[in-house]
Amino acid sequence: MKLGIISDCIHYKTPDGRIGTENHILLRQLQALSLFYSNTMICCPFETYNTSKVISTYSSQNIQFISVPAVGGNTIKAKLRLAATIRKWWQAYKKIDKFSDVVYQRFPNNLNIPAFFYFNLKRKNLFATYTGTWNAYPSEPSTYRFQRWLLNKYFKGPVWVYSNQIKSGDRIRAGFSPSYSAAEWEEETLQVEKRIARIEKEGLKVFKLITVGTLISYKNQAGIIRSCALLKIKGVLFSLTIVGDGPMRLELESLVKELGLQQEVSLVGKQNSLALRELYRQHDFVVQAPFSEGFGKVPMEGFFHGAIPVINNISMASFMTGNEERGFLFDASDEKNLADTLVKIKSRIEQLPQTIRKGRAFAKEQTLEQWAKEYYETVTDYFGKS
Structure with missing residues (x-):
């Protein structure tokens, strides 16, 4: 089974051709998850590498990448800038759709908002993590509230969130974020x-x-x-x-x-x-x-x-x-x-x-292996083996 991943995590390509990111923990999590799949394709933004970047690099041989433009920000102005990049993102979504049996989306971010609608229209098998605060808070950006609402009401797959108020076994599941093996x-x-x-x-x-x-x-x-x-x-x-x-x-x-x-x-x-x-x-x-x-x-x-x-x-x-x-x-x-x-x-x-x-x-009880195994087994049980 092949896995597609949509993430807004900035990646870099070193002069010797290695791919890496400054988000060391996410890299380790994605590598752990990729071990359960024959091949993995990650759709993410790339920026120019320089030696000031403190990055970790991927060692897995079954991971490939699609580069997309990065558009960050929670303001309405930032969202309007999305228009210039939506076409490129849409092309990347098509590649992920064609490549994969199941798609993993990491919210909240700009890249996954249109991806939510694209893959739902395609009736793709999906699972997600919401990495922000799941319960509402006073200074929460409106776009974060919107994404929580989409995941809660309309997402067609398991969603892991960071909350101790979630019942085990529900589609919205209590998750954790491991760093070590x-x-x-x-x-x-x-x-x-x-x-x-x-x-x-x-x-x-x-x-x-x-x-x-x-x-x-x-x-x-x-x-x-x-x-x-x-x-x-x-x-x-x-x-x-x-x-x-x-x-x-x-x-x-x-x-x-x-x-x-x-x-x-x-x-x-x-x-x-x-x-x-x-x-x-x-x-x-x-x-x-x-x-x-x-x-x-x-x-x-x-x-x-x-x-x-x-x-x-x-x-x-x-x-x-x-x-x-x-x-x-x-x-x-x-x-x-x-x-x-x-x-x-x-x-x-x-x-x-x-x-x-x-x-x-x-x-x-909170290791990379346990995290990846829980995700894989939950998703496989939810959709069945392909």
Whole structure:
């Protein structure tokens, strides 16, 4: 059986002909899914590669690509620009339709809005993931609401969404977004046990915090930095490593200087997957404070490495932390709350080894193999084998 994929993820072609993307996790997920199909064709936008791009490249031999123009943005103006590219997109949809037995669409994005109508008219076997926040929120773009409505009411196949309010077995299904394989979970076992032994013997003299994500306003790295300033006033020793790049980098660097946190806070830019894994191993807590989130990959990556998530209590946060059995929650709307939460954790150091072990057990159920197998078996059962 052949698989077609429609994704707005930007891809690049290196000078030596390899195809890659800066979305390391999506690449790994698509490769894991492609193992269940004889051939896979990915329809996605391509941009010119340069050495500043921190990309991972595909190793699967059964994946090919169709390049389409990228048109981003949630505004009405951005949607009007679609007119110039619809024809090229339509041609790509035809190729995917002719090539594939089933099509996987990843929402929300511009590329998949006309694709929804094209493939429904063709009565194609379809499945989808909605990677944004499934439940409505105040600042949600209208086009996101529209796409959720289409998927909920008119999509003719299984849809995985990030919500803990979905019943198992329904067409709209609760999903997760894995980063690592079962083998990588095993690789971390010795390191995690050493981490636990260190905490049991020495406690935590310095709280080593890490936050990962694009440096944009809704990810709220600024709120974490301001909370760290309060933590310093409280006399808690800490370090904060900020991983990622984006339009707010200069603003965040200025904020660090303004608050006198140059010794405690480091912005290290975007990292490849191997470097990021090493950073997780060096830190005790993963701190994430987004104002909106679908499925937070970073807390899950923390679980794998034994770094305890401390995350804003939105969306699936309570589910991910097991109501604080395997992580901690705070209210990002109150910058004092993160500092207070970390102080509270400091008084409960003896509980952290068990917290880490519970997080590791949860992560073991959230691997790339399990994700791909669930998708394939669900889709096959839904449509039957072709």
